[in-house]
Amino acid sequence: MAIALVLVLVVVGSVLFHFLSPWWWTPIASNWDYIDNTIIITFWITGVVFAAVVLFMAYCVFRFRHREGNQAAYEPENKRLEWWLTIVTAIGVTAMLVPGLFVWNQFVSVPSDATEVEVVGQQWQWSFRLPGKDGKLGTSDTRNVSPENPLGVDPSDANGQDDVVVEAADLHLPVGKPVKMLLRSIDVLHDFYVPEFRAKMDMIPGSVTYFWFTPTKTGTFQVLCAELCGQGHPLMNGVVMVDTPEDYLAWLGEQQTFAQLSAPQQVGSAE
Amino acid sequence: MVDVTPADGVPPAEVAEMELYHPHSWWTKYVFSQDAKVIAIQYSATATAIGMVALVLSWMMRLQLGFPGTFDFITPEAYYQFITMHGMIMVIYLLTALFLGGFGNYLIPLMVGARDMVFPYVNMLSYWIYLLAVLVLVSSFFAPGGPTGAGWTLYPPQAIMTGTPGGQDWGIILMLVSLILFIIGFTMGGLNYVVTVLQARTRGMTLMRLPLTVWGIFTATVMALLAFPALFVACVMMLFDRALGTSFFMPAIVEMGEQLQHGGGSPILFQHLFWFFGHPEVYIVALPAFGIVSDLISTHARKNIFGYRMMVWAIVGIGALSFVVWAHHMYVSGMHPYFGFFFATTTLIIAVPTAIKVYNWVLTLWRGDIHLTVPMLFALAFIVTFVNGGLTGLFLGNVVVDVPLSDTMFVVAHFHMVMGVAPILVILGAIYHWYPKVTGRMLNEAMGQFHFWVTFLGAYLIFFPMHYIGLMGVPRRYNELTATTVMTESAHDLNAFISIMAFLVGFAQIVFLFNLIWSIRHGREAGGNPWRATTLEWQTSETPPAHGNFGKELPIVYRWAYDYSVPGAKEDFIPQNMPGSFGSSREPA
Numbered sequence: 051m052a053i054a055l056v057l058v059l060v061v062v063g064s065v066l067f068h069f070l071s072p073w074w075w076t077p078i079a080s081n082w083d084y085i086d087n088t089i090i091i092t093f094w095i096t097g098v099v100f101a102a103v104v105l106f107m108a109y110c111v112f113r114f115r116h117r118e119g120n121q122a123a124y125e126p127e128n129k130r131l132e133w134w135l136t137i138v139t140a141i142g143v144t145a146m147l148v149p150g151l152f153v154w155n156q157f158v159s160v161p162s163d164a165t166e167v168e169v170v171g172q173q174w175q176w177s178f179r180l181p182g183k184d185g186k187l188g189t190s191d192t193r194n195v196s197p198e199n200p201l202g203v204d205p206s207d208a209n210g211q212d213d214v215v216v217e218a219a220d221l222h223l224p225v226g227k228p229v230k231m232l233l234r235s236i237d238v239l240h241d242f243y244v245p246e247f248r249a250k251m252d253m254i255p256g257s258v259t260y261f262w263f264t265p266t267k268t269g270t271f272q273v274l275c276a277e278l279c280g281q282g283h284p285l286m287n288g289v290v291m292v293d294t295p296e297d298y299l300a301w302l303g304e305q306q307t308f309a310q311l312s313a314p315q316q317v318g319s320a321e
Numbered sequence: 322m323v324d325v326t327p328a329d330g331v332p333p334a335e336v337a338e339m340e341l342y343h344p345h346s347w348w349t350k351y352v353f354s355q356d357a358k359v360i361a362i363q364y365s366a367t368a369t370a371i372g373m374v375a376l377v378l379s380w381m382m383r384l385q386l387g388f389p390g391t392f393d394f395i396t397p398e399a400y401y402q403f404i405t406m407h408g409m410i411m412v413i414y415l416l417t418a419l420f421l422g423g424f425g426n427y428l429i430p431l432m433v434g435a436r437d438m439v440f441p442y443v444n445m446l447s448y449w450i451y452l453l454a455v456l457v458l459v460s461s462f463f464a465p466g467g468p469t470g471a472g473w474t475l476y477p478p479q480a481i482m483t484g485t486p487g488g489q490d491w492g493i494i495l496m497l498v499s500l501i502l503f504i505i506g507f508t509m510g511g512l513n514y515v516v517t518v519l520q521a522r523t524r525g526m527t528l529m530r531l532p533l534t535v536w537g538i539f540t541a542t543v544m545a546l547l548a549f550p551a552l553f554v555a556c557v558m559m560l561f562d563r564a565l566g567t568s569f570f571m572p573a574i575v576e577m578g579e580q581l582q583h584g585g586g587s588p589i590l591f592q593h594l595f596w597f598f599g600h601p602e603v604y605i606v607a608l609p610a611f612g613i614v615s616d617l618i619s620t621h622a623r624k625n626i627f628g629y630r631m632m633v634w635a636i637v638g639i640g641a642l643s644f645v646v647w648a649h650h651m652y653v654s655g656m657h658p659y660f661g662f663f664f665a666t667t668t669l670i671i672a673v674p675t676a677i678k679v680y681n682w683v684l685t686l687w688r689g690d691i692h693l694t695v696p697m698l699f700a701l702a703f704i705v706t707f708v709n710g711g712l713t714g715l716f717l718g719n720v721v722v723d724v725p726l727s728d729t730m731f732v733v734a735h736f737h738m739v740m741g742v743a744p745i746l747v748i749l750g751a752i753y754h755w756y757p758k759v760t761g762r763m764l765n766e767a768m769g770q771f772h773f774w775v776t777f778l779g780a781y782l783i784f785f786p787m788h789y790i791g792l793m794g795v796p797r798r799y800n801e802l803t804a805t806t807v808m809t810e811s812a813h814d815l816n817a818f819i820s821i822m823a824f825l826v827g828f829a830q831i832v833f834l835f836n837l838i839w840s841i842r843h844g845r846e847a848g849g850n851p852w853r854a855t856t857l858e859w860q861t862s863e864t865p866p867a868h869g870n871f872g873k874e875l876p877i878v879y880r881w882a883y884d885y886s887v888p889g890a891k892e893d894f895i896p897q898n899m900p901g902s903f904g905s906s907r908e909p910a
Contacts, residue, residue: 053698057705060705060781072811073786073789073811073812074793075794076794076807082724085721085725088719089725092715092719096713103683104704104705104708107683110683110686111691111701114622114687114690115693116690116691120690121623121886121893122885122886123886124885126625126627126629126883127628127629127909128627132631132680135677136677139676140673143672146669150665150719150720150721150722151720151721154658154665154720157658158658158659173484173577192574192575193584195575197578202575237576238574239479243728245725245807248725250724250727252654253655255572255573255588256572256573256585256586256588257589272805272807274805276653276729276796277476277728278472278476278479278798280484280488283798284796
């Protein structure tokens with residue numbers, strides 16, 4: 051008997067917790083409110099199913115608990131009921147899957163006007179590279195990595211000479227402009243994750259992965275690593291600052307290019 | 322199929338009598354035993370012992386997460402070693418070993434009406450190799466550098482690099498060797514379970530008369546035999562990368578400023594191999610639980626399981642589908658994004674047969690005669706936690722919803738609810754259910770009630786709120802959350818609450834262990850069939866059953882496993898080996 055009451059309390063408590071507790075997602079700062087909406091749809095459908103199943107159980111336990119002289123019904127199968135439940139379930143699942151795939155299609159279709167920004171992860175810091183005036187990133191390879199060339203930019207690639215290199219410092223992005231994050235790692239797996247942007251993707255040494263988003267709010271956001279990368283994993287934090295276009299250009303003007311950073315070393319090696 | 326089930330006559334003899342190995346000494350009777358029931362107890366005891374290690378490790382983690390900075394001995398290295406060993410022990414060395422090696426060994430021969438497993442000697446070897454695997458695993462705690470801290474998924478490159486505890490020491494090598502041994506041992510047992518179900522069923526025991534427990538364990542074993550080889554090769558390849566300097570999983574890498582001698586390998590290949598094993602593994606743990614809980618509900622609600630044939634096909638269907646969903650663990654791994662469409666669709670399709678199983682459990686309760694015994698309470702709690710954990714799977718399986726939630730505490734909460742708490746509740750219920758058959762005595766009811774309430778409510782209070790910490794964006798596998806800005810002050814308090822609950826739930830398990838030992842001598846005498854159940858293990862002439870299971874003659878099966886409360890029958894259950902027709906039994910066939 052206690053169990054019937056507790057089952058009801060589990061449902062009521064879970065629903066109250068969902069609506070009243072202070073623990074909820076951070077305010078969104080990107081275009082991916084579609085993802086938030088899909089989560090809300092999923093919460094409603096799954097919440098209703100959870101409540102219905104558990105409350106039905108509670109009712110059964112209360113109504114059909116053993117008392118002297120009771121006998122259970124004998125009903126091995128009920129084809130109609132079984133098919134009916136299967137179809138309703140399939141409809142509910144489709145109602146979650148279709149919007150999900152629709153938004154996923156947007157997530158993987160990068161707009162043509164997105165600017166590219168490269169993120170390079172290493173144990174345990176973040177570096178960034180932005181294309182220079184030519185709008186193109188030079189090629190790169192882990193084999194080129196050295197103390198003078200921390201991101202492994204190919205020194206013989208002309209496209210790379212004017213690339214802006216931001217080593218182990220904050221990344222700035224202009225608000226309202228779609229950006230394609232190209233993700234690289236030079237050692238282990240990492241994952242570039244800003245909770246307010248909702249998007250994340252692993253970084254794999256030897257590959258370039260990506261995702262895109264449009265920052266919609268100016269401000270300072272913490273970058274977290276979301277793929278276990280060794281014992282420094284929780285401390286691998288970074289900062290993304292989303293600026294107004296003017297502030298962004300001012301910041302960009304202060305940054306150094308690959309050619310500027312490698313120039314003194316080239317002189318040094320010639321001696 | 323030949324009809325072997327005339328209502329009154331005796332079906333033709335199909336199963337030849339088996340030559341049993343007769344033990345000559347105490348050693349061959351209790352230690353190097355070839356009796357599946359002894360092997361089952363050996364498996365269960367070993368799994369429980371190593372499971373207690375995993376329980377203590379989870380306490381250590383919760384101390385760190387709930388009260389950061391208070392316990393100096395939990396260094397970052399130690400924390401990662403604790404989570405890695407906890408995860409691997411729970412999934413492989415406890416759940417897989419206990420469901421298949423423990424319950425499989427004890428129940429399959431008894432439930433199908435066989436004298437023993439068909440290859441008893443190989444079955445014995447299976448246990449001893451499993452024990453060796455456990456010992457190798459435990460030895461890594463004492464090895465230089467300690468056990469591996471790579472996370473239970475062991476993703477390369479970090480698993481074999483210096484930035485990870487045990488990466489360049491002994492830890493990862495011992496882990497890989499232990500897994501390889503486990504798989505060898507499991508294969509020996511697994512072949513036994515499959516062949517026994519297919520070849521050694523007693524007369525009249527058609528496949529569609531098998532109790533769902535056997536269907537669950539059988540299907541899970543077939544899956545494990547197909548899935549473990551992927552893990553096996555992944556372990557061998559990583560062992561080569563680590564020990565011989567090959568580059569299966571290792572691309573060009575700069576470690577702490579130095580170029581390593583690797584190049585051209587693919588880290589993501591390991592993930593595919595790992596999850597090709599790892600996803601079926603979820604169902605390798607879940608399907609035996611599905612089967613067992615069906616029998617617990619049916620027996621204690623005194624009602625036939627609803628939709629038996631649908632239940633069988635759902636088990637088989639889930640087993641087959643689970644081989645084409647593995648990459649839903651890899652939506653944000655950097656694999657080609659178009660895979661997301663395929664794997665999200667297959668993953669959500671699995672929800673349909675899974676939901677059917679849930680409906681059929683609750684419909685079995687409908688118009689039943691529900692005895693709220695301890696096994697029944699655990700079965701009810703299983704449904705609650707499984708539905709909860711299954712539904713959050715619809716978040717994570719739906720590719721785009723997974724993007725923000727992946728690698729957060731939401732995932733930790735989800736998989737603990739669905740493949741930790743839920744199957745363990747079934748294991749506990751099953752132990753209360755079958756303990757009388759194994760020992761001849763009932764477990765103590767008062768301790769059982771205490772154990773149930775603390776475990777069920779405590780575990781729910783641990784993992785339900787944890788989803789919301791993940792929803793905030795808090796990543797998993799962080800030993801230190803003070804530097805994470807999304808982690809609010811109140812969420813730290815919630816973490817402390819979860820930790821206290823974890824200690825309570827762990828304490829209840831110690832009470833349960835005490836009950837297991839205490840009741841061997843002091844439990845109430847059970848008799849042969851205390852739950853008045855229909856399946857063959859309850860119809861043995863001796864309790865506990867002797868070597869060979871069924872006295873002189875093997876039982877003959879005349880009906881399905883669910884003739885409870887048949888209208889017109891004298892008793893509310895008709896054992897499977899009871900000849901004759903009673904009342905209006907309508908066996909689905």
